[in-house]
Amino acid sequence: MAWQFATLFWTVFGFVSGFQVWISMITHGHSALRLIGYYVIVWQTWLGATVFIFWMAKRFPVVPVRRMSILMHALAACVLGVVHSLYSATLMILMRPYDRMTAEVSQLRISEIIFYRLPLVWVLYCLVLGCAVALEYYERYRERALQSAQLEASLSDARLRALELQLQPHFLFNTLNAISALVRSRRNDEAVTMMAGLSELLRYTLDHSGNPQVALGEEISVLRRYLEIQRARFPDRMSFTIDASAEAERGLVPTLLLQPLAENAVKHGIEVSASPGVIAVRAARSGDRLTIEVFNSGILGTHSNGGIGLRNTLARLRHIHGSEGRFDLTSVNGGVLAAVSVPWQETA
Helix, strand or coil, rough: HHHHHHHHHHHHHHHHHHHHHHCCHHHCCHHHHHHHHHHHHHHHHHHHHHHHHHHHHHHHCCCCHHHHHHHHHHHHHHHHHHHHHHHHHHHHHHHCCCCHCCHHHHHHHHHHHHHHHHHHHHHHHHHHHHHHHHHHHHHHHHHHHHHHHHHHHHHHHHHHHHHHHHHHHHHHHHHHHHHHHHHHHCCCHHHHHHHHHHHHHHHHHHHHCCCCCEEEEEEHHHHHHHHHHHHCCCCCCCEEEEECHHHHHEEECCCCCCHHHHHHHHHHHCCCCCHHHHHEEEEEEEECCCEEEEEEECCCHHHHCHHHHHHHHHHHHHHHHHHEEEEEEECCHHHHHHHEEEEEEEEC
């Protein structure tokens, strides 16, 4: 793209120069095509000079300022001035852009042509050199910005992974405690059932390790297994329902989003109550958002502090969806409602 711009620039520069000369000599009757074409060809050769100057800018950097670099660029500018002057004079003899007014070879004063052309060549050399320096600094800035963005993304992924790793031991610890309680009370069948369910949950966790989001349908499958495990602990006091539309199950949610919410509902709703309780999970798409609700019988006061699982869920919601990820914990008739709302994203 940069070299296309350079080609266009020198072509336009030559056209404007030739057009100005033709206008100033319009009464002489020179051929506009030949005169303007001459100047276009003369200045298009500066595309090659541009390549040379860019090479010089890398070979002899001018920032920071060094005496040797300045001397080399001054020498290069003088050489370019001499070469370009000789080239333009030779081309003028061949093309005769001024018709009969074009000077003959014997009339050319090369030293004067070089002397009067050098100031313009110096200015153009400095212009191109400045562009080379600016482009180099831009490339460095873009590269650093890209590296910074990649580093930030890596750190962000690491933070999310740390949150997931924090959640898994917490879940495992709580479930093993529940199994131990069943074994101590000699409810061996329930303990075996819970261990089988724990194996499935751990397999799900390992299979989805590192995946920030999964389909809600997968989350619901593992949630149902988790709630079955908990119901084995409280066969007389716990029931649950899951109601999710087929469309909602295609939506993407953070991995292990529902299990901490259900665990919170069991811990603060079922365990602390001597009377039968219920956990109801609902999920549906509403416009461009996916809404998930986890209801449990009980009172809000026992939920107020929240555990590590709930805090972890909130942190992952903020990490993945920012301000678009919403969570509310409210008291409703007969219980507590945890509601999660995330932007709609569908699995491929």
